[in-house]
Amino acid sequence: MKSAILKDNKISIIDVEKPPLTAPGAIIRVIACGLCGSDIVKIRHSIENPDKQVILGHEAVGEIVEINTEIIGNSYYNDVKEPFKVGDIVTLGHHYPCMKCDFCKNGHHSMCKAFKATNISPAGFSEYIYVTEGHLRNTVFKLKNGASIENATFMEPLSCCIRAIRRSGYNYKGENPPHNCLTIGLGSIGLLMSLGLKAFNINAFGLDINPERQVFANKFGIKFDENLRYDTIFMTSGSYKAIDTALKYIKDGGKIVVFSSVEGDFGYKNNEIYYRELTVMGSYSPAPIDLALSYELISQGIIDLEGISTFYTLDNLADAVNDTMLNRVFKACIKL
Numbered sequence: 001m002k003s004a005i006l007k008d009n010k011i012s013i014i015d016v017e018k019p020p021l022t023a024p025g026a027i028i029r030v031i032a033c034g035l036c037g038s039d040i041v042k043i044r045h046s047i048e049n050p051d052k053q054v055i056l057g058h059e060a061v062g063e064i065v066e067i068n069t070e071i072i073g074n075s076y077y078n079d080v081k082e083p084f085k086v087g088d089i090v091t092l093g094h095h096y097p098c099m100k101c102d103f104c105k106n107g108h109h110s111m112c113k114a115f116k117a118t119n120i121s122p123a124g125f126s127e128y129i130y131v132t133e134g135h136l137r138n139t140v141f142k143l144k145n146g147a148s149i150e151n152a153t154f155m156e157p158l159s160c161c162i163r164a165i166r167r168s169g170y171n172y173k174g175e176n177p178p179h180n181c182l183t184i185g186l187g188s189i190g191l192l193m194s195l196g197l198k199a200f201n202i203n204a205f206g207l208d209i210n211p212e213r214q215v216f217a218n219k220f221g222i223k224f225d226e227n228l229r230y231d232t233i234f235m236t237s238g239s240y241k242a243i244d245t246a247l248k249y250i251k252d253g254g255k256i257v258v259f260s261s262v263e264g265d266f267g268y269k270n271n272e273i274y275y276r277e278l279t280v281m282g283s284y285s286p287a288p289i290d291l292a293l294s295y296e297l298i299s300q301g302i303i304d305l306e307g308i309s310t311f312y313t314l315d316n317l318a319d320a321v322n323d324t325m326l327n328r329v330f331k332a333c334i335k336l
Contacts, residue, residue: 004125006054019130027066033124034059035332057124071136076292091152093139110285159294164283185237240266
């Protein structure tokens with residue numbers, strides 16, 4: 001089967017053995033896989049380690065073609081009654097925590113050693129992948145009949161945003177303070193963050209230095225108010241220059257949620273944090289509950305991103321990466 005790898009600073013599509021179903025789990029034929037910003041970061045950092053082979057892709061949707069275990073999957077409302085079976089079209093996340101360690105017990109699931117050790121095999125940009133029983137139990141969700149494949153590719157990245165929103169103190173369908181929240185950086189993940197905030201009934205605003213992205217976000221009801229100072233700011237920009245922008249627009253006593261890496265060793269000014277009583281916190285990857293809620297928001301049509309992706313074949317993955325790096329496309333997705 002075909003699978004993408006990154007080696008010697010070059011993306012290659014190679015022939016590898018289809019993963020065997022020897023351990024409990026399932027084989028999934030990949031239908032589509034979104035190109036994540038973290039894939040771009042890996043590609044850029046590969047220059048530092050050119051001999052290291054990097055495997056790419058995790059925002060996958062596919063069809064179960066083999067399964068050797070009876071597992072009833074995760075669900076936000078505990079309403080899934082039937083186990084997975086051959087023929088199910090599913091969307092999935094690639095890591096899952098042990099739910100037993102101190103990290104998990106204290107809400108830091110993405111710091112769990114099991115979380116970091118688990119992954120799909122060999123990678124989302126492959127014709128077939130193997131998922132374990134743990135994936136089936138925690139991170140795999142059956143699509144409803146007629147569900148949009150494109151929307152389903154956003155389940156995992158949206159769950160990361162939901163994680164950040166929940167970590168910052170907001171509740172889905174719960175009482176939230178009348179806060180104004182700003183997302184800085186309106187690429188696909190920034191748009192997802194903004195729409196996630198709206199789904200939580202939070203006043204959501206967005207800012208991007210690219211006027212085309214600002215106009216595009218306006219179509220989803222995401223605008224920017226220069227005159228406001230914001231209760232919470234979500235940093236989805238990969239530029240260190242956004243740090244000063246956040247400090248400009250955050251309220252005294254406000255919260256800045258760091259949701260992206262930046263190039264270089266840049267950070268927030270100690271005295272600004274101290275004298276203004278700011279909270280600066282990080283949010284990385286989702287817990288199973290975040291994946292489950294993301295699935296519900298997408299499957300119920302509360303968040304609908306149909307039509308924002310540009311599709312490429314697996315053989316043209318390098319073009320998708322290049323176009324993304326040059327901001328020629330808003331979101332690239334590989335269709336197999």
